[in-house]
Amino acid sequence: xxxxxxxxxxxxxxxxxxEEVVLGLSKDQVSxxxxxxxxxxxxxxxxxxxxxxxxxxxxxxxxxxxxxxxTVTVRRKEKRFGIWVNTDAVDVDSAPSFYAVSSSTLLGxxxxxxxxxxxxxxxxxxxxxxxxxMNITNSATFSEALIRIKKRSDQYQLNEGTVSVDxxxxxxxxxxxPSALTEGDYQTRIFLTRGGEVVSKHxxxxxxxxxxxxxxxxxxxxENAFLYGLMSLAIAIAxxxxxxxxxxxxxx
Numbered sequence: 001x002x003x004x005x006x007x008x009x010x011x012x013x014x015x016x017x018x019e020e021v022v023l024g025l026s027k028d029q030v031s032x033x034x035x036x037x038x039x040x041x042x043x044x045x046x047x048x049x050x051x052x053x054x055x056x057x058x059x060x061x062x063x064x065x066x067x068x069x070x071t072v073t074v075r076r077k078e079k080r081f082g083i084w085v086n087t088d089a090v091d092v093d094s095a096p097s098f099y100a101v102s103s104s105t106l107l108g109x110x111x112x113x114x115x116x117x118x119x120x121x122x123x124x125x126x127x128x129x130x131x132x133x134m135n136i137t138n139s140a141t142f143s144e145a146l147i148r149i150k151k152r153s154d155q156y157q158l159n160e161g162t163v164s165v166d167x168x169x170x171x172x173x174x175x176x177x178p179s180a181l182t183e184g185d186y187q188t189r190i191f192l193t194r195g196g197e198v199v200s201k202h203x204x205x206x207x208x209x210x211x212x213x214x215x216x217x218x219x220x221x222x223e224n225a226f227l228y229g230l231m232s233l234a235i236a237i238a239x240x241x242x243x244x245x246x247x248x249x250x251x252x
Contacts, residue, residue, distance in 0.1 A: 019059070021190050021202035022046045030177060030186075030208045038179045041065070041206060044172035047192060057195040059168040060103065060110040064121060064191075065175050065206065067098030068184035074142040090142040094128040097182035099150075100157040102173045104165045107158065112196035119198060121191065123147055123156055154178040181208050 026042035043063055053059075072092045103110045107122060116122050129143050150156035155178055163173040185205045192200040 018049060018051050019192055019200050020048045021192060021200055022048050023190060023202050023204060025188075025204065025206065028204070028206050030181070030206060039177045041175045041177065042172065043175060043188065043190070044170075045190065045202075047169050047171070047200075053168050054194065059165065060105055060193045061163045061165055061171045061173075062104070062107070062110050062121060062191040062193065063102045063163060063173050063175070064126075064187075064189045065098070065100045066096040066126060066187045066189075067182050067208075068186075069094045069096050070182070071095075072146060074146050076142070076145075090129065092127060092129045092143060092146055095146060096126055097184075098155050098177070098186065099123055099126050100159065100175050102157075102159040102162045102175065104161065104163040104171070106160050110196070111191070111193050111198070115193070115196060115198050119189075119191065119201070123158060153180065155180065177208075183209055 023043070023045040026040075026044075030039050030041075047059070072095050073089055074092060075089045101107065101121060101123060111119075111121055116125055120126050124143065124147065127143050127146065147156055151158075154176065157176070159173075159175075163171055165171045185207055188204045188206055190202045191198050
């Protein structure tokens, strides 16, 4: 009984992870105004250890940044009678508005398929699409199309080999945020892996918010849609009148 009690005491006293993340961010808030054209977040940190660095396998670091999730309708277009028309549509139940994954080496070498499935690290795993209409048999192609579209606008990023790891202790990387950002919390995760297995994980967040005129217009559109509509109509009329006046002046 004494030996059993001693074993339990040692188990409780020992650290849960032999390696843990000590994280830093260059900034934890991003402000969006009328002149915002993107930003860059520097993510850096160190690995705290209770034991000497293992010889093998080598430590790898993965960093993910995910914007607020949303439901997205993806439509398929086909050319019929010379006109492109929407044919099929699938609702992707949950897709991050922005998602970046950076790794210290190739992602497939940094994390195993099982761990990727568990932690939803890679871009396809971060997207959740539960079902599709009965007439659609290849629903996975709609998620793939969404990924391609998001990648073209830098809203989905796979940055392999961009996390620098020094002496298996210090790490750093930079995540580029595009100009088109959704307001909200951007969940940031750091994974330490060895041999494809996750040995430690740390979560934090970056808050993206609108400021100045952007904030005022956003609040107005949500809180007083009627006034926002009238103001938009007045601006459109004024712009049309101004363009007409300029055109008439040039004709003279």
